[in-house]
Amino acid sequence: VKVLDMAPDEQPGAILVKIEAAVSDRTRLVFLSHIEYSSGLRMPVKEIRRLTKDRSIFILLDGAQTAGHITLDMKDIDADFYSIPAQKWLLGSEGVGALYVRNDLIPQLEPMQVAGRASLTSADPYQFQPNISSIDKFLLTSTSAPLRAGMLEAIRFIQGIGVEEIESRNLDLATYAKQTLGEIPGVAVLSPLDRESSTGLVSFAIDGVDTKEAVAHLWERHRIVARWVGFPPGIRIALHFFNTEEEVDRVVEAVQGLRQ
Numbered sequence: 001v002k003v004l005d006m007a008p009d010e011q012p013g014a015i016l017v018k019i020e021a022a023v024s025d026r027t028r029l030v031f032l033s034h035i036e037y038s039s040g041l042r043m044p045v046k047e048i049r050r051l052t053k054d055r056s057i058f059i060l061l062d063g064a065q066t067a068g069h070i071t072l073d074m075k076d077i078d079a080d081f082y083s084i085p086a087q088k089w090l091l092g093s094e095g096v097g098a099l100y101v102r103n104d105l106i107p108q109l110e111p112m113q114v115a116g117r118a119s120l121t122s123a124d125p126y127q128f129q130p131n132i133s134s135i136d137k138f139l140l141t142s143t144s145a146p147l148r149a150g151m152l153e154a155i156r157f158i159q160g161i162g163v164e165e166i167e168s169r170n171l172d173l174a175t176y177a178k179q180t181l182g183e184i185p186g187v188a189v190l191s192p193l194d195r196e197s198s199t200g201l202v203s204f205a206i207d208g209v210d211t212k213e214a215v216a217h218l219w220e221r222h223r224i225v226a227r228w229v230g231f232p233p234g235i236r237i238a239l240h241f242f243n244t245e246e247e248v249d250r251v252v253e254a255v256q257g258l259r260q
Helices: 012-022 045-053 103-108 145-161 163-182 211-222 245-259
Strands: 029-033 058-062 081-085 097-101 187-189 201-206 227-230 233-238
Touching (some): 163 187, 163 201
Antiparallel strands (some): 187 201, 201 233, 227 233
């Protein structure tokens, strides 16, 4: 296993250079987050996919920060595998999610746990043939219908608003936050500044201020929800379509208070 280090605002060209230098004839899979959780860096996944596909390398994308946040087109991305949760940007249920598998790769995957759909039906109940080609082989006997229903309703809600509109709104809010936070002396914006690599996640660091203490202060004194991230150390806010410029101004004012 090779682990690559990326700067929180790594440029697309540099990302491709690092990945190309790391792969070899022995590489079987490239696994990365579509959006990096600590800084909101959006990876150039289509370019990475072209790089791996030419070498017959599978690509698995973690979409924990993407569904409900940015436009997703599985055919356009052309990933072999893509996973998403229902919570986070989809605003749905925790404890349920989805895995996309390219159709021609389904026979190559073996479920770790099996139930009735893992075998084909037969006239002889004691003759079992594995259900190799259908995604149904992953279905388990007991699952949570309410959680699945919650996820479906969350998807309908997001699609009703419009994912493209949500993505554009998130980027506008993030741009405003980066500009205003960057004007505060002693505050360094860690997230990418260019729109192409940006998302609704904004990370920043405050000189001389511990990130965990800052996050606690923002919540306890101002009821601002943020989280601390460790690579690199910073404070992260998540700006979704329902947030406002006035709320960003409240964050900026609170951060200015931390600097005094």
